[in-house]
Amino acid sequence: MRTRIPVYCAAITLLIAANGFAGNPTMTERLVKDIPLEVGGTLWIDNPVGSIDIVGGDTPNMVARVTKTTTGADAAALAEAREQTVISFEGDRNVRLIRTILPPTRPTRWTSTVSYTLRVPRTVHVRVASKIADRIRVANINGNVTVKTFNGMIVLDNVTGASIVDTTNGKVIYQYRQKPSSNAQIQAVNADIEVNVPADSNFNWIADTLRGDVTTNLSMRAEFQGSALKGTVNAPGGPMLAMQTLLGSIRLLGNGLDVQNARSLRADAEHVTERKTLMMQPARRIQLPIAGGAFDFFTSIGDVEVGEVHGPARVQTGAGEIRLGLVYGDCNVVSLGGPLDLGDIMGTLVASTQAGDVLVRAAREGGRASTAGGIIRVLYSGGPMILQSGGGDIVVRQAAGPINAETRSGDITITADPIQRTQKIQAHTLQGNILLNVGPRFAGDIDAVVMTSDPDSRAIYSDFTGLQIKKDQVGGKTRIHATGKLNGGGERLELFAEEGDIHISKVITNPVTVMSPK
């Protein structure tokens, strides 16, 4: 039931802030209102833009102080802003709802913010919904508290009931005056979380952050499970305090303890557990022009960029982009997600990512490059290479060594080094085309297969004559099989494409000169 309660006790002060010299006229309206609310009741407040301050006390009912500030491009816009920014008091004494009602589409000619200061019985339950707030503060509440917002600082001060905080950006500060006695759950995306508890509190703690650090000055037993730290503070037992933020940091501090003693649990875990999992590593970003010798780097989240590595390189990141310019030794890079951009690799290359593109300018000794999804581009390969994509094109601009390329869905383009007279090439795509570019004198034994749903498809095109092409039906599809010898025969060229074409093209290209590093 929605009941609009008439304003029965109000003091309205109109302050016209705009004057002749101001750019936009602004108006501030203030409202004070006493509203009945049971001590065990529930307060819902929905205020898209503006601060909210809710303070529990020992007096019955609720006192609401509301400040509405509207700014318009001109007097008409200001009037429209005042009219369309509606403050609504609804519900009954058990469940009270306070809403700021704004138009569904944001106007361009005016803005408005509404700030609430609410004094309520300390035993009520509080539900706060907001989008943008400078600050949301809930203090001295014994009931359950839920706060959901997008942006802004959230302060829970002396909240003893169960609490849930859900935010995207901003910061969350949770101040316990007494030992935690109820569960608390704080979930954020980019916000930092800081929780202050009495130093002798006992509770279970989960702190999960992907990129930020976890620090505390309390004694605890904990272990990392992936990116999440799970443990108990002081003695086992007590409520569960769960905090999760993707990119922010989490701090748990004891009241009265020295903040300087707060230590990074990730750094501790690194020493103790000897890199049990990659996600336990602290998130670090590194940017170096030159690494003088061997380069080993491991991080949970972070981009890695090194201009030159004068030795072998071993890099792992849980999520991030890896860019290495010149590597004098073997190169082993692993990303659980993120693109790989590799320059001139003098040794053997092993590069893999769970998501993202792979670019290799030169793999002089060949090696292996794989992605669970993304495009693989190799500009020059000097040795045997295995290239695998879970979905995406594979391009080898100049293959001076054998190539084995496989993609689940994507085109494969391989251009053989014009100096090579013959070399083994395998290309396999389950959905896509294969384009093989070779010089006019390139020799090889062709074994090309296309599986297609189109029985009239020609599917295999060759600039070389002498290929024998057969068609037959296999499992409801047409199989087109081409065999033959290029320039008298040589290494085997195995090409397989489903639902695509195979082009064997005769091209005259100039070889890329791969310079030796000085």
Next chain:
Amino acid sequence: MSECDFMRENMPLLLTESLDPARRELTHQHIERCAACSDAWSGYRDTWRLMGDLPEVDVPAGVKARFLATIGEVQQPDRARVVAFRPRPALRWLAQAAGVLLIASGAFYAGHRGAPVQLKQTPATLNAVAAAPFSIAESRVLPANAISPNIEGRPDIQNVSFIDTNPNDPEIGLSFDITSHVTVTGRPTDKSMVRLLRYVLENEDHVSPSRSRAIDWVRATYSRPGNANSEIAGALANVLRNDSHEGVRIKAVETLNRMSSSVSADTREALIQALKSDPNPAVRIKAVEALANLARSGATLDAAAVDTLRQKAVQGDENVYVRVKAAEALSSIHP
């Protein structure tokens, strides 16, 4: 009959360009392979060329008369009704001199009028824009006088059928499929060019060598600020939504990321859908990067987009890099 005999029977037809494309190709291939037939083909061609070089000789009058009498086509002109034209040289010179005088005096008068020329003001009228002379269509009906009598090259014409819907009128019809190679030139922003590219992008993969390559070309052309086009972005959005080829989808979303200035609400929706449900992580990465770029550029993302980004950021089983990128995008958003 041996293969060579068969091919040699085709040679006169090949000379007169009367063979269908398949037989023509077959015959050419045989001539390239078989030395004897190659010699025979050279002989045919030389003879044909010599015949073309021979002078045309008038048929003797007696032979012509006999031939016409034999086929019954002799028609004697009615000489009584013919008036012979007799040239008169003196009058010809006089007429030429009068013409020159008339042109000279007219030019002098036009160049020496004292009063300035007053153009009468007329109201502007907007006429219907004439239809472009060439349209790319699946099927069309053309009157014969709209077609040039010259047939250029050797277009491949197939499935020919003859139509005479009304025997009482003199009109007949000829219906056929024609394959001709068309090159359309113009600026990237020309509407015809945009529409054509949109059609090519959204339809089956007949692009040579592949649609991935075509999208690379589109990216190179339309990611330049002056060429940004919402129709092309819309076509790429459809590719992103519908194409089963993952390499093509990656290229499509990558291209959309470079065309953020021309991204419409529909295109944003395609990006959100890709981020939500595309099975390829590279597509999701590029979709979230595109949305982050939009957010950074100040574009307003609706609540659904923000929700999707937030869901992705906290989705435990999503690739961490995608989650991080979604979180970074959220940090740029001001709802």
